Amino acid sequence: MAEPQRRRRAPKKPDEPLGSLSQPAPVPDHARACVACASRELTRVSMTLGDGTPVMFVSCQGCEHRTWVAEDGEHLDAAGVLRRAGKQ
Numbered sequence: 268m269a270e271p272q273r274r275r276r277a278p279k280k281p282d283e284p285l286g287s288l289s290q291p292a293p294v295p296d297h298a299r300a301c302v303a304c305a306s307r308e309l310t311r312v313s314m315t316l317g318d319g320t321p322v323m324f325v326s327c328q329g330c331e332h333r334t335w336v337a338e339d340g341e342h343l344d345a346a347g348v349l350r351r352a353g354k355q
Contacts, residue, residue: 297340298323303332316351 292313300307306329313323322335322343335343343351 295323295336295338295340298325298336301325301327301330301332302334302342303327304330306330316348317353318351320351322348 294311298309298311301309304327306327308328310326310328311323313321315321321338324333324335326333335345335348337343
């Protein structure tokens with residue numbers, strides 16, 4: 268019986284320093300306020316999608332609006348994120 272082929276992993280990117288409550292990571296200007304209500308009470312999570320696109324997930328604590336923002340400031344809709352999230 269043949270052994271299953273192992274998947275190759277993408278090369279690991281160097282670790283970035285993580286933010287903390289006392290020393291948060293820098294926030295780009297385009298992710299400082301909610302695009303729906305202008306609140307600054309936001310939860311932000313930086314991540315890299317399956318196609319390698321770095322994005323920031325932004326969730327507003329005031330109006331519960333959620334969006335993903337690319338490094339260049341482009342706001343991505345859920346369909347665009349799901350399309351990019353699949354493994355290439």
